[in-house]
Amino acid sequence: MQTALEDFFRALRAADVRISPAEAIDAHRTVALVGFEDRVLFKDALCATLAKSAEEVDRFDRIFETFFTRDSFQAAPPSAEDGEGLEDLPPEAEQSELARMLMDGDASALAQAMEEAADRAQVSQIRLSTQRSRLTRKLLEEMGLSEIERIIAAARKSEDARTEAAGLRLEAARKALSQEASRYVERQHELYAAESGKNLREDLLARKALNSEGGIDPVDQAMMQALVKRMAKRLADRYSRRRHVAWTGHLDVRRTLRKSMGYGGMPFDIVFKTKKIAKPSIVAICDVSKSVAAAAQFLLTFLYSLNEVVDRMEAFAFSGRMISVNAVLDEHRIETAILEVLKQIGFQQTDYGKSLEDFCEQHLDQIDRHTTVIILGDARSNYADPRLDLLATIQKRSRAVIWLNPEPESYWGQGDSVMHRYERFCHVAKQCNTLAQLERIIEDVLRTYIPH
Amino acid sequence: MTSVDALIEGLSSVGYIASRRIATALYMAVNLQKPILVEGSAGVGKTELALSTAALLGLPLIRMQCYEGLDESKALYEWKYGKQLLYTQILKDRMGVALADAPDMDAAMERLHGMGDLFFSEPFLEPRPLMKALREDDGCVLLIDEIDKSDEAFEAFLLEVLSAYQVSIPELGVMKAKTPPIVFLTSNNVRDLGDALKRRCLHLHIPLPDAALEKRIVASRVPGIEEKLTQELVSFVQSLRTMDLRKSPSISETVDWARALILLNAESLETEVVKDSLNVLLKFEQDIVAVEPQIAELIRRPLA
Numbered sequence: 001m002q003t004a005l006e007d008f009f010r011a012l013r014a015a016d017v018r019i020s021p022a023e024a025i026d027a028h029r030t031v032a033l034v035g036f037e038d039r040v041l042f043k044d045a046l047c048a049t050l051a052k053s054a055e056e057v058d059r060f061d062r063i064f065e066t067f068f069t070r071d072s073f074q075a076a077p078p079s080a081e082d083g084e085g086l087e088d089l090p091p092e093a094e095q096s097e098l099a100r101m102l103m104d105g106d107a108s109a110l111a112q113a114m115e116e117a118a119d120r121a122q123v124s125q126i127r128l129s130t131q132r133s134r135l136t137r138k139l140l141e142e143m144g145l146s147e148i149e150r151i152i153a154a155a156r157k158s159e160d161a162r163t164e165a166a167g168l169r170l171e172a173a174r175k176a177l178s179q180e181a182s183r184y185v186e187r188q189h190e191l192y193a194a195e196s197g198k199n200l201r202e203d204l205l206a207r208k209a210l211n212s213e214g215g216i217d218p219v220d221q222a223m224m225q226a227l228v229k230r231m232a233k234r235l236a237d238r239y240s241r242r243r244h245v246a247w248t249g250h251l252d253v254r255r256t257l258r259k260s261m262g263y264g265g266m267p268f269d270i271v272f273k274t275k276k277i278a279k280p281s282i283v284a285i286c287d288v289s290k291s292v293a294a295a296a297q298f299l300l301t302f303l304y305s306l307n308e309v310v311d312r313m314e315a316f317a318f319s320g321r322m323i324s325v326n327a328v329l330d331e332h333r334i335e336t337a338i339l340e341v342l343k344q345i346g347f348q349q350t351d352y353g354k355s356l357e358d359f360c361e362q363h364l365d366q367i368d369r370h371t372t373v374i375i376l377g378d379a380r381s382n383y384a385d386p387r388l389d390l391l392a393t394i395q396k397r398s399r400a401v402i403w404l405n406p407e408p409e410s411y412w413g414q415g416d417s418v419m420h421r422y423e424r425f426c427h428v429a430k431q432c433n434t435l436a437q438l439e440r441i442i443e444d445v446l447r448t449y450i451p452h
Numbered sequence: 453m454t455s456v457d458a459l460i461e462g463l464s465s466v467g468y469i470a471s472r473r474i475a476t477a478l479y480m481a482v483n484l485q486k487p488i489l490v491e492g493s494a495g496v497g498k499t500e501l502a503l504s505t506a507a508l509l510g511l512p513l514i515r516m517q518c519y520e521g522l523d524e525s526k527a528l529y530e531w532k533y534g535k536q537l538l539y540t541q542i543l544k545d546r547m548g549v550a551l552a553d554a555p556d557m558d559a560a561m562e563r564l565h566g567m568g569d570l571f572f573s574e575p576f577l578e579p580r581p582l583m584k585a586l587r588e589d590d591g592c593v594l595l596i597d598e599i600d601k602s603d604e605a606f607e608a609f610l611l612e613v614l615s616a617y618q619v620s621i622p623e624l625g626v627m628k629a630k631t632p633p634i635v636f637l638t639s640n641n642v643r644d645l646g647d648a649l650k651r652r653c654l655h656l657h658i659p660l661p662d663a664a665l666e667k668r669i670v671a672s673r674v675p676g677i678e679e680k681l682t683q684e685l686v687s688f689v690q691s692l693r694t695m696d697l698r699k700s701p702s703i704s705e706t707v708d709w710a711r712a713l714i715l716l717n718a719e720s721l722e723t724e725v726v727k728d729s730l731n732v733l734l735k736f737e738q739d740i741v742a743v744e745p746q747i748a749e750l751i752r753r754p755l756a
Contacts, residue, residue, distance in 0.1 A: 020651060026484065033483050034476075041456055044476035049484075052650040054491065054657045268533040 005031065007124050008067050009050075011191040015063050016199075017056045023049065039068075066191055070111060088166035090154035098144040099151055102173040103166075110177070114184060117142035123188050127196065132189055136182045143181075148174050202227055206436045224435075228301045231439045281312035281370050282445065283398075285359065287377030288342060289319035289350040295406040295433060296346070299376045300338045302438060304329050314366050317341050318355035320348040324363065350380060352418070353387035360390050367397045372445050375403045376432075379412070379419035386418045391425045401425060404432035404441060455479070468497070468504035469669045477656040478505065487614045487635035489599075489650065492658035494640060495702030499597060501658075502636040506593035511634070514588070515595045516581035518602035524609060528619055530578045536571060572623035582613055583627070591631035599649075600639040607649050615652050660702060663690050669703060674710045684721045684751070685710055689733070691750050692743065698736045709733045721751045 005027060009019050019027075026049045034045045043064055051060040093099045101109045118124070121138040148170065155167025205220055205227060252271045259269040284303050288296040303315050307329045317325045328340050367373065373394060379386075395401045403426040405412065405419055412419035423429040432438050459475045470478075478501075481488040490498040506513035516527060550567070554560040570576075579587060585594040599607065613619055614635060618628040637653060639645060661669065666686045670677065686706070693700045701709075709732045718725045726747050734740050743750075 018647070023651060026486070029484055030480060033480070040472060041476060044473045045480050047473070048477040048480050048488075048654040048656060052489075052647075052653075052655045057655075057657055263533065263537060266537060268537065 002028070003119075008063075010124070011063050011067055012050065012060065014192050014195045015059045016195060017051060017059055017063070019050055043068075063191065066187060088160075088162045089151055089170065090158060090163060090167075093151045096144060096147045096151065099148055099170065102148070102170060102177065105173075110180075113143055114139070114181065118184065118188070123185055124192060126185070126189050126193050128193065129189060129197070132182070132185050135188075136178070136185045139181050139185060140178055143177075145174070145178075206439075207434050225301060227435060231435065232302060232306050234439075281368075282306070282372050282374060283314045283316070283363075283367060284374045285316045285318065285322070285355075285376070286325075287319065287350065287375075288317050288346045290347050291350065291380050292376075292378050292406055295376075296342070297338060299438075300341060302442070304337055306442070314363070316359065316363070317345060318350075318358070319345050320351050320354065321345065322355040322358040349382055350377075351384050352377070352379065352381040353385040353390075356387045356390040356394075360393060364393070364397070367394060369397070369399055371398045373398045373401045374442075374445065375401065375426075376406075377403075378405055378407050378417065379403075379422050380415070380417050383416050386421060388421060388425065391422060395425045395427075400427040400445075402427060402441070402445060403429040404438070405429065406433040407431065408433075462508045463504055464672065466504045466507040467672055468500060469665060469672055470501075471661070471665060474501065474656060474658065477654055481654050482634060484654070485617075485632050487637060487653045488656055489637045489639060489645070489653035490656045490658060491639050491641060493660070493700075493702055495704035496658045496660060497703055498636075498638040498658060499595065502593055502595040502638075505634065505636070509593070509634075511590070512588060512592045513595060514581050514585045514592055514633075515597060517597045518599050518606070520601060520603060522602050522606055524606075526580055527606070527609075528580050528582045529621065530580065531572070532576045532578050536576050539571065539576070574624070577621075577624075583619065585633045585635075586613070586617060586619060586627060586629040588633065589630045592633045594633040594635045596635065596637045598640060598642075599637045600642040600645060604646065607646055611648055611652065614649070660693060660700070663687060666690070666703065666706060670707060670710050673707045674714065677710055677714060678719065681713065681718065681720060682710070685713065688721060688726070688750055692733070695743070697734070697739045697742070699734070699739065701733045705733050705735075723748045723751065726751065 006024075009024055009027070013019055027046060030045050030049045031042070034041050036042045046064070047057060047060050051057045089099065089103070093103075098113065100106075101113065117139055121135065121142045123135050123139055126132070126135055152167050152171050152174070155163050155170065158164055158167070201220075202223060205224055250273045252273045255271040256267050256269065259271060260267040263269075284306075286296065286299050286303060288300070292299075300317070303325075307313055307315060307326075313326075315325045315329055316322055323345055325341050328344075329337050331337075332340055391401070403419075403422060407417070407419075409431050411417060412423070419429070428441075430437075430441060432441055456472065456475045456479050459479050460470050460472070463470045463475065463478075477488055480486070490501060492498055502515075503513060551560045551563060554563055577583075581594070585592055596610070599610075616628070617632040618626050620626050663686055666689070667682050670682050670686060671679075689701055689706045689709070709729060712729045712732045713721075713725065716725055716729060727744060730740050730743065730747075734743060
């Protein structure tokens with residue numbers, strides 16, 4: 001049972017249910033306690049030890065069913081009523097256990113043999129879908145396919161009609177068996193490899209440049225959205241709650257003395273200083289013009305997700321002019337919100353100077369010394385006045401200005417890009433064109449850590 | 453406690469109708485001596501499960517409500533400052549007498565060391581819920597309610613208690629439970645709990661019940677309710693749950709509503725009665741406004 005359980009853990013891990021060695025030990029203790037005669041009890045008990053959240057319970061249920069359910073073996077050969085049996089086959093057949101099982105249609109023995117052969121062929125080590133046919137072949141060979149093929153060949157040559165008929169029957173059974181084997185391998189692939197393939201793809205996506213040639217493949221859009229949402233959730237979990245850490249090292253003399261009054265001057269209640277972590281307050285300004293159109297969608301998605309977590313966040317979008325998109329993000333669902341923003345001001349000619357002017361005229365009061373300003377854009381101003389003075393004003397009023405540019409640094413300052421001129425007024429100016437980079441930078445901001 | 457079926461039976465005898473999954477998790481928790489983390493939306497009977505277990509086993513229940521800012525001194529122990537203060541006063545009075553005949557300073561110090569240090573000792577210890585639970589020699593049920601409301605630091609502090617059933621008090625040393633308590637932690641998922649804590653617990657998610665289970669719960673919680681009324685009210689609540697509401701009614705609301713209906717002498721669901729008592733079931737004005745026009749239709753709709 002141990003190897004079966006270990007395989008089961010591997011399948012669960014592949015499906016993103018985290019199982020540590022300690023949990024594996026618990027699971028073994030569980031099995032020792034409840035046994036596995038009662039399937040429901042076995043399942044519920046394992047579920048309680050292994051799955052740690054509602055989503056994991058769902059995944060556990062799915063994996064459990066796939067893993068511990070065996071379809072009834074369908075390799076049963078055509079009925080043996082007309083009498084051709086094992087004894088009619090050529091003499092080689094007498095030695096072959098597999099031939100006997102096939103001719104008898106002994107489904108449970110066949111299933112057992114397949115499990116054992118799968119163990120030897122290490123089918124459960126499958127990683128890629130391309131391995132399927134090779135592993136199927138290997139599985140069949142481990143079961144003794146070559147013997148069967150020899151028997152069939154011998155039966156074909158035989159003169160005896162009964163032997164020939166028996167050979168045909170064996171051949172049909174062999175066909176059914178190989179179908180069964182490929183189904184088996186398919187199921188193993190689903191158990192161990194399907195999720196890892198998905199993880200790999202997500203990993204690649206997180207690193208893919210958002211403004212790469214041709215943009216993001218439409219096929220990947222949905223996955224990307226999910227990825228962004230998960231990212232924002234992760235950040236939210238980490239930063240949305242903590243407001244102060246106990247900083248128990250330094251005595252707060254003033255408050256301790258005050259508290260000691262009640263005890264006749266005896267300092268019984270000792271008060272330590274605590275450090276307050278200010279909740280981040282963010283002003284995000286997002287370029288949605290033509291040149292950054294591909295990236296803009298995801299920047300907006302990220303803004304949207306962040307908007308749900310950070311209490312004090314103001315979001316703006318601009319291309320020719322600047323508008324506040326807070327209301328749009330609050331009211332609409334994510335897909336429509338992004339479309340709405342793009343519809344209102346998207347895809348126009350960028351004018352950084354004008355947009356900064358709009359911002360300073362209407363929204364400058366939203367920036368105080370606690371605010372971090374994040375600007376997402378490529379700083380391509382179509383040769384218009386970049387209004388550096390306005391960015392300087394913003395910098396003076398805010399805690400930090402962070403500029404995230406989807407273009408690589410070697411492009412900054414080329415053509416109509418004024419990134420190098422803006423850069424002087426930013427605390428941080430970084431290239432940011434993958435989701436992974438975006439997450440790292442936003443995390444820095446949320447930690448209110450500003451590198452110099 | 454001998455088998456899962458016996459446990460289901462036992463829980464229902466104290467008025468808790470448990471599904472198989474719940475009973476299995478409880479059975480495992482008792483046998484593996486692991487705490488059990490119960491998740492689920494508000495009002496599905498998380499706290500009630502702990503109360504019923506205590507009633508079933510005849511053990512005392514020690515309850516600790518978590519909140520932001522909860523710390524060791526409120527959860528584990530505190531020193532009885534007042535008594536310590538008095539003790540120092542007594543000490544001061546007695547000191548002169550006791551040390552009067554010492555010839556020199558060294559001898560006086562010697563005698564002082566010999567007196568025994570009572571200042572940080574058990575008589576001055578004020579046990580809080582966690583320590584109380586560890587000191588129950590015959591075992592008890594410890595309910596740590598809404599653990600997700602507490603700070604992360606407190607969660608880390610709990611790890612020692614939950615895995616080894618012991619606490620370290622710097623002044624006294626390690627204190628270990630003779631009989632490990634049965635620990636329930638409940639969570640509403642306000643925040644994600646740390647992996648270290650989750651790993652130490654068995655996990656149980658209590659979903660909203662299906663119609664059959666809910667009917668049994670109502671029948672058990674509200675004795676004397678008519679079969680017909682139960683049927684109607686459960687199917688009404690179940691169809692409410694399929695609607696897009698801010699807060700779907702959970703079991704406790706169903707039970708409250710059943711009690712309210714009995715109080716109103718309702719024999720079956722009528723539009724008027726439902727309208728008047730809807731505020732028992734739904735806790736948001738928007739939800740009530742959304743449901744009100746559909747009441748008649750919801751009553752007529754048979755249970756799918």
